[in-house]
Amino acid sequence: xxxxxxxxxxxxxxxxxxxxxxxxxxxxxxxxxxxxxxxxxxxxxxxxxxxxxxxxxxxxxxxxxxxxxxxxxxxxxxxxxxxxxxxxxxxxxxxxxxxxxxxxxxxxxxxxxxxxxxxxxxxxxxxxxxxxxxxxxxxxxxxxxxxxxxxxxxxxxxxxxxxxxxxxxxxxxxxxxxxxxxxxxxxxxxxxxxxxxxxxxxxxxxxxxxxxxxxxxxxxxxxxxxxxxxxxxxxxxxxxxxxxxxxxxxxxxxxxxxxxxxxxxxxxxxxxxxxxxxxxxxxxxxxxxxxxxxxxxxxxxxxxxxxxxxxxxxxxxxxxxxxxxxxxxxxxxxxxxxxxxxxxxxxxxx
Numbered sequence: 001x002x003x004x005x006x007x008x009x010x011x012x013x014x015x016x017x018x019x020x021x022x023x024x025x026x027x028x029x030x031x032x033x034x035x036x037x038x039x040x041x042x043x044x045x046x047x048x049x050x051x052x053x054x055x056x057x058x059x060x061x062x063x064x065x066x067x068x069x070x071x072x073x074x075x076x077x078x079x080x081x082x083x084x085x086x087x088x089x090x091x092x093x094x095x096x097x098x099x100x101x102x103x104x105x106x107x108x109x110x111x112x113x114x115x116x117x118x119x120x121x122x123x124x125x126x127x128x129x130x131x132x133x134x135x136x137x138x139x140x141x142x143x144x145x146x147x148x149x150x151x152x153x154x155x156x157x158x159x160x161x162x163x164x165x166x167x168x169x170x171x172x173x174x175x176x177x178x179x180x181x182x183x184x185x186x187x188x189x190x191x192x193x194x195x196x197x198x199x200x201x202x203x204x205x206x207x208x209x210x211x212x213x214x215x216x217x218x219x220x221x222x223x224x225x226x227x228x229x230x231x232x233x234x235x236x237x238x239x240x241x242x243x244x245x246x247x248x249x250x251x252x253x254x255x256x257x258x259x260x261x262x263x264x265x266x267x268x269x270x271x272x273x274x275x276x277x278x279x280x281x282x283x284x285x286x287x288x289x290x291x292x293x294x295x296x297x298x299x300x301x302x303x304x305x306x307x308x309x310x311x312x313x314x315x316x317x318x319x320x321x322x323x324x325x326x327x328x329x330x331x332x333x334x335x336x337x338x339x340x341x342x343x344x345x346x347x348x349x350x
Contacts, residue, residue, distance in 0.1 A: 002126045003028045004153045011036045011043075012064030018118050020064050023128045025151070030054065031158040031347065033151070037121040038067050039075030039114070040130035040149040042180050044187070047158060047347045050276030056188070057277065059181035059311040062302045070298055075115035076149050076164070077108045078176040079134065079141050080331065082252070082289060082320035085213040089323035091142070091171060091332065098140035105213060108179070110139040114147065115179070127152045136170065143170030145333075158347040166339035174333040175318045176341050177285075181293060181311030184272035184279075188302070191274075192309040193292065194235035199269045200228040200290060202253035206320065212250060216325045226251065228290075231271070238292060238309065248292035248309060252320050255287045264342060268314050276349045283316035283343040286329055290314055316343045 004027050011022035022043065026032040032046040045058040060074050061067055067075075084106040087098040099110040108115060119130035130149040136142065150163040164176040185191040205226045207217040221227040225240045241247045257265040267288050271278030281288070291313040298306040322328035333339045 003155050004126050006123050006126070006128060008123060011038075014038070014064065014068075014118060020118055021121050023121070023123065023151075025128065025153045027153045027155055027158065029156075029158055031153065033153060033160050034060075035128055035130075035151055036064075036067070037130060038064060038118050039071060039116065040119045040132075041067065041076065041115075042074040042178065045160070045180075045182070045347075047277060048349065050349050055184075055186045055275065055277065057182050057184050057186060059183060059187055059306055061300060066301060071115045072108060072179045074180050075178070076119075076130070076176065077179050077315070077317075078114040078147065078164075078166075078174065079109050079139070079145065080106075080173050080175045080323070081108060081177040081315060081317040082175075083107050083211075083213045085209075085321050085324050087140075089173070091173075091323075094142075096140055096142060103211060105211060106139075112139045114176070119149065141172055143168040143172035145172060145174065147176075160345045162341075162343045162345075164339070164341035166333060167335075167337075168333050169335055171332055171334050173323055173331045174339045175322070175331040176339070177289070177315040177317035178343065179313055179315060181296075181306075181313055182270070182279075183311045184270065184277045185274065188304045192307065193312050194233075194238065194309065195272060195274055196234045196312070197231040197271050197273065198228055198234060198290075199231045200253050200288070201256050201266055201268065202229070202287065203256055204254040206252040206254070208251065214252065214320050214325065216327065218254065221253075226253070228253075231269075234292070234312075248294040249290045250292070250294060252289045253287055254319075255283075255285070257286070264344070267316060270312075270314075271350055277347065278350050279345050279347045281314055281316065281343065281345055283341075285316040285341060285343070286318060288314050288316040289320070317341075
């Protein structure tokens with residue numbers, strides 16, 4: 001008998017009276033993850049520190065109104081993660097113009113992306129399943145797409161598995177991720193992420209243009225602030241460019257897994273020496289986006305203020321803007337195929 005307990009409750013209501021549901025999964029160790037149907041989002045992650053105290057390390061909110069104002073906190077991202085330059089792409093001889101939501105670009109699927117949808121939801125065996133059908137032409141993207149997001153806790157180890165699946169009736173781009181923000185000091189701590197040690201298994205990162213779209217060039221991490229192949233104190237690396245308006249990380253790192261089938265591999269690990277909490281991220285995706293909350297400035301209803309560098313994101317997904325850089329791995333989903341994304345987060349104490 002599976003010893004993961006899953007509870008369903010009411011989180012809130014949208015302005016159109018849709019009900020937003022909350023699901024809390026707890027395993028036999030007391031490790032707990034809460035999810036909400038709006039954005040198929042991670043709302044909280046409670047794990048023990050080395051003193052045995054339960055710490056909520058996920059940035060999240062207590063009201064639906066706050067999620068409506070801040071849609072990328074913990075949410076599922078799609079149809080296409082990250083930025084599509086100039087909000088356009090070509091596919092099979094057609095040019096598609098997308099809805100813009102960051103200057104002249106489309107970020108995280110645009111203003112009608114998956115993060116802004118209230119997904120259908122249900123408890124299925126030992127999973128929480130979220131589903132959403134995106135209409136042909138939504139946001140400017142071709143094809144009707146059926147999306148599923150599956151969240152599962154392991155019974156004996158503190159592992160959260162996130163599975164994304166999609167099928168379509170027309171060729172269309174799909175590149176999903178989860179936009180969790182973590183602070184291993186705790187969501188409501190006054191300490192930011194500077195005391196965290198991070199390791200990213202990557203020899204290369206993608207160069208950025210001034211608008212944070214990718215240039216198409218891959219650069220070696222050697223002898224740069226981007227060399228995170230050994231555990232590195234974030235305070236030291238973030239301080240390198242303290243005079244830059246966006247000081248911190250906002251970069252895509254290429255995974256070192258050269259397998260063509262993209263088997264599950266360790267992309268990153270993070271630990272907090274202060275309280276012993278650490279986690280390891282594995283994914284079948286070719287790389288991940290590392291963001292250190294450079295623009296966070298949110299006062300919450302529960303009394304916390306998420307300031308700059310209060311949380312970080314590790315977003316496993318395919319290369320950004322691969323639609324406009326043909327040398328990058330293809331993100332086109334065809335009707336005869338299923339999109340499949342698997343990411344696992346395993347928490348422990350050191």
